[in-house]
Amino acid sequence: xxxxxxxxxxxxxxxxxxxxxxxxxxxxxxxxxxxxxxxxxxxxxxxxxxxxxxxxxxxxxxxxxxxxxxxxxxxxxxxxxxxxxxxxxxxxxxxxxxxxxxxxxxxxxxxxxxxxxxxxxxxxxxxxxxxxxxxxxxxxxxxxxxxxxxxxxxxxxxxxxxxxxxxxxxxxxxxxxxxxxxxxxxxxxxxxxxxxxxxxxxxxxxxxxxxxxxxxxxxxxxxxxxxxxxxxxxxxxxxxxxxxxxxxxxxxxxxxxxxxxxxxxxxxxxxxxxxxxxxxxxxxxxxx
Numbered sequence: 001x002x003x004x005x006x007x008x009x010x011x012x013x014x015x016x017x018x019x020x021x022x023x024x025x026x027x028x029x030x031x032x033x034x035x036x037x038x039x040x041x042x043x044x045x046x047x048x049x050x051x052x053x054x055x056x057x058x059x060x061x062x063x064x065x066x067x068x069x070x071x072x073x074x075x076x077x078x079x080x081x082x083x084x085x086x087x088x089x090x091x092x093x094x095x096x097x098x099x100x101x102x103x104x105x106x107x108x109x110x111x112x113x114x115x116x117x118x119x120x121x122x123x124x125x126x127x128x129x130x131x132x133x134x135x136x137x138x139x140x141x142x143x144x145x146x147x148x149x150x151x152x153x154x155x156x157x158x159x160x161x162x163x164x165x166x167x168x169x170x171x172x173x174x175x176x177x178x179x180x181x182x183x184x185x186x187x188x189x190x191x192x193x194x195x196x197x198x199x200x201x202x203x204x205x206x207x208x209x210x211x212x213x214x215x216x217x218x219x220x221x222x223x224x225x226x227x228x229x230x231x232x233x234x235x236x237x238x239x240x241x242x243x244x245x246x247x248x249x250x251x252x253x254x255x256x257x258x259x260x261x262x263x264x265x266x267x268x269x270x271x272x273x274x275x276x277x278x279x280x281x282x283x284x285x286x287x288x
Contacts, residue, residue: 004168028081047081048078145205154223
């Protein structure tokens with residue numbers, strides 16, 4: 001099941017989402033230009049290795065890219081490395097579809113911090129499941145999983161167009177993302193060797209669902225519909241409603257609530273009937 005787009009509009013240009021996609025693609029293209037041995041050494045050294053993160057082991061000097069004193073930075077650098085074209089395309093597709101709305105719900109700077117924290121949390125949770133492992137974890141999946149968790153919490157009823165069963169299907173986000181996280185848990189419980197860090201996906205998803213509560217704008221509702229009114233930026237004019245008092249024409253349900261697309265003008269007061277001018281009595285005359 002591949003998501004292609006959603007029906008959830010935004011109010012801002014998602015510059016950070018675009019920049020993250022561009023950075024991931026640029027790093028991938030640079031890695032392709034490296035000699036095979038240097039590419040492998042770079043991915044190994046800049047990947048998130050559990051035993052290195054928890055300072056159980058050190059990377060051999062001949063393989064190290066970063067000084068041992070800043071090995072922890074591999075938690076960030078690993079988020080911009082990918083194993084191949086499909087790994088990159090799959091991750092960037094999910095970021096493209098879902099990232100813009102989360103950026104809209106937080107703002108540019110907070111979204112960038114949120115994204116990197118989700119990737120960091122995902123790497124730490126994955127490493128914590130096997131702290132002695134010397135296998136590097138690379139990819140933006142952990143951070144993007146956090147974006148998916150946030151989207152599920154904010155916009156579960158938004159419609160997502162997916163390609164599945166050789167068809168284009170508009171499905172609610174809670175179904176698309178619910179199936180996605182179910183598959184991550186199911187694959188984790190399937191046992192056997194795998195080159196996919198399922199715990200990074202699950203951990204990032206959980207971290208995103210928690211952090212979105214701290215990073216979203218206060219006016220953005222949890223479990224919203226994903227409509228434009230849900231994500232209006234601070235300072236934007238709030239939609240107004242006009243209430244029509246109950247009358248014989250308004251029906252038995254009482255008042256009518258009308259949205260901002262209806263302009264109700266107050267009824268014009270009736271002009272008082274014109275009075276005929278009278279000629280003052282001759283004895284009164286004009287008064288100063």
